Amino acid sequence: MFYDDNADLSVIQGRHVAVLGYGSQGHAHALSLRDSGVDVRVGLPEGSKSRAKAEAQGLRVVTPAEAVEEADVIVVLAPDPAQRKLYKEAIEPNLVDGDALVFGHGFNIRFGYIKPPAGVDVFMVAPKGPGHLVRREYSEGRGVPVLVAVEQDATGKAWDLALSYAKGIGGLRAGGIKTTFTEETETDLFGEQAVLCGGVSALITAGYETLTEAGYQPEVAYFECLHELKLIVDLIYEGGIAKQRWSVSDTAEYGDYVSGPRIIDASVKARMKEVLGDITDGTFAARFIADQDAGAPEFAEFRKKSQEHPIEAVGKELRGLMAWVKSHDDDYVEGSAAR
Numbered sequence: 001m002f003y004d005d006n007a008d009l010s011v012i013q014g015r016h017v018a019v020l021g022y023g024s025q026g027h028a029h030a031l032s033l034r035d036s037g038v039d040v041r042v043g044l045p046e047g048s049k050s051r052a053k054a055e056a057q058g059l060r061v062v063t064p065a066e067a068v069e070e071a072d073v074i075v076v077l078a079p080d081p082a083q084r085k086l087y088k089e090a091i092e093p094n095l096v097d098g099d100a101l102v103f104g105h106g107f108n109i110r111f112g113y114i115k116p117p118a119g120v121d122v123f124m125v126a127p128k129g130p131g132h133l134v135r136r137e138y139s140e141g142r143g144v145p146v147l148v149a150v151e152q153d154a155t156g157k158a159w160d161l162a163l164s165y166a167k168g169i170g171g172l173r174a175g176g177i178k179t180t181f182t183e184e185t186e187t188d189l190f191g192e193q194a195v196l197c198g199g200v201s202a203l204i205t206a207g208y209e210t211l212t213e214a215g216y217q218p219e220v221a222y223f224e225c226l227h228e229l230k231l232i233v234d235l236i237y238e239g240g241i242a243k244q245r246w247s248v249s250d251t252a253e254y255g256d257y258v259s260g261p262r263i264i265d266a267s268v269k270a271r272m273k274e275v276l277g278d279i280t281d282g283t284f285a286a287r288f289i290a291d292q293d294a295g296a297p298e299f300a301e302f303r304k305k306s307q308e309h310p311i312e313a314v315g316k317e318l319r320g321l322m323a324w325v326k327s328h329d330d331d332y333v334e335g336s337a338a339r
């Protein structure tokens, strides 16, 4: 594990950084690096709706090509499917030997959509958390753990720079782990699909549907299967699964042992292995990129269907009645997954 004492902030402070993209991760990296005393400019296309936000937050915005030309550390934080074209059009023509190309996730390198030239450093600092929380934690003096990998060390100094960058966004306050682009990409895609996003969303929805279809009140089902999850996860975050079992009733703990494995049984684990297989052999990446290249019709349909689920309407109403449950993010539009 790497912590703040293992990195020298002056390394990244001595470079010129271009953050391309100002979404979930882009705004967090750009603002936290700026607050860590680093020279940062943001690269966004003319007409990008993020331009006004970055400027309002005190950052200088230029086009991606101008940003790459000015800088010697180029951070690729546009959406994964947009990175290939961004690289071809704005990054590759303006890269010079000695520059560093930085990623927040290894997708485009792991699946071969981007192939950097030999003379540049290529590294990754991948926060293990959503960008809005990466920024929130940094601002509150804490951090989100990061995975750090060097794919290409052209200058012989890529590790020092990568760790310095990780310190600049607050990642080494929480801890950094050395990894590879392959390990980060495959575990990250698996985690978000099987557990953190796909698995949890499907579990919540199935629980809610089971209760409401049996005639229980939707509001009771929402509190039981969604709202209380945060309170339970807070205990797991603080003290592992054991602490959750320490706080819940013996009735709940016994029911956990009896019924948990009936829900998440060996067949679920077998399907998790299939999901991991689709990730490692490139099936998932190819399906995602093909849909994006076709204008994302499958993605749009998935989003529409999930946003129309009754759990979202019930949740909106109930959250509106709890003054303390409010979004920390001014630009979040209630009920929409789109950024």
Ligand SMILES: NC(=O)C1=CN([C@@H]2O[C@H](COP(=O)(O)OP(=O)(O)OC[C@H]3O[C@@H](n4cnc5c(N)ncnc54)[C@H](OP(=O)(O)O)[C@@H]3O)[C@@H](O)[C@H]2O)C=CC1
Pocket (backbone or CB within 6 Å): 020, 021, 022, 023, 024, 025, 026, 043, 044, 045, 047, 048, 049, 050, 051, 064, 076, 077, 078, 079, 080, 082, 086, 104, 105, 126, 127, 128, 129, 130, 131, 132, 339
């Ligand atoms: N979201 C997360 O929390 C995490 C993301 N990552 C990784 O970080 C990277 C960025 O993901 P994320 O933050 O979700 O991305 P977002 O979807 O939030 O990125 C959107 C931003 O990118 C801009 N953008 C879109 N196209 C371009 C382009 N061609 N050139 C420059 N900017 C562009 C958008 O501008 P506009 O407003 O005009 O659309 C917007 O500012 C990915 O590699 C992802 O896997 C890693 C860990 C967690």
Ligand SMILES: CC[C@](O)(C(C)=O)C(=O)O
Pocket (backbone or CB within 6 Å): 127, 128, 129, 130, 131, 188, 191, 192, 196, 197
């Ligand atoms: C869990 C989703 C994630 O991998 C993340 C926030 O870490 C992502 O790609 O957004």
Ligand SMILES: [Mg+2]
Pocket (backbone or CB within 6 Å): 127, 128, 129, 188, 192
């Ligand atoms: Mg992740």
Ligand SMILES: [Mg+2]
Pocket (backbone or CB within 6 Å): 105, 188, 189, 192
């Ligand atoms: Mg991810």
